[in-house]
Amino acid sequence: MNIPIARSDIHIHLSEEHISILFGDSHKLHNIKDLTIPGQFVCSERVIVTGPEGSIEDVVVVGPARRETQVEISITNGLSLGITPPVRMSGNLENTPGCILIGPLGSVSLKKGVIASKRHIHMHTNQAREWNLSDGQSVCVKVPGSRALIFDEVIMRVGEDQAQEMHVDFDEGHAAGITDFQSVEIIP
Ligand SMILES: [Zn+2]
Known part of the structure; x- marks a missing residue:
């Protein structure tokens, strides 16, 4: 995922x-x-x-x-x-x-x-259903790389009007060495 x-x-x-x-x-x-x-x-x-x-x-x-x-x-x-x-x-x-x-x-x-x-994931209803995730659910997300980090307490925002993207702020981004639009892994 x-x-x-x-x-x-x-x-x-x-x-x-x-x-x-x-x-x-x-x-x-x-x-x-x-x-x-x-x-x-x-x-x-x-x-x-x-x-x-x-x-x-x-x-x-x-x-x-x-x-x-x-x-x-x-x-x-x-x-x-x-x-x-x-x-x-x-x-x-x-x-x-x-x-x-x-x-x-x-x-x-x-x-x-x-x-x-609060860090969160936007996701369309169809994708969430396929992956068995629901609105408001808290998941972990693993960021790869030299500052690899697992974010806990990432809240799902599921809806018909959503696209797929995780959002963190700059402090969290720097802590994990994130490049915008790189891929990360959801761990339910
Ligand atoms: Zn957002």
Whole structure:
């Protein structure tokens, strides 16, 4: 059971309300690159993320707009910002820290929404059925190479709208010497 892996750098998902504040009324995000997961894309828009101890500039916005704004950072990014992000699945934002977002036309003081994304695997329902894997299941994944590593606690995200790809952040990627889109092995 081999799948491609990719590293996610710091990025942000924005609500319509926050897009308007940061980039102007009824602003529409500009797609400059489609991501592997259908419907998800890298935008030309950039924001500054600010925490109590520092800022990170040029943070990529990933579209489309979401119901809630979510800032995905690594633990290392958190050290620069002075924020300790809890490790969460996307969308699970209760009791998470906030930050300040600065765009070209305004700023937003977020009360919550900063997380370190829990490592996960996107998979289409048909492939998951073939391999007997289910949504929400936790699996291990073996990364080969000179820094070979077995990741435990990798959560399956199975759906009809999914493509096949494992996502880790840059800290996890560096720890395992990962090259984007290399193949890794699922160990149920
Ligand atoms: Zn993902």
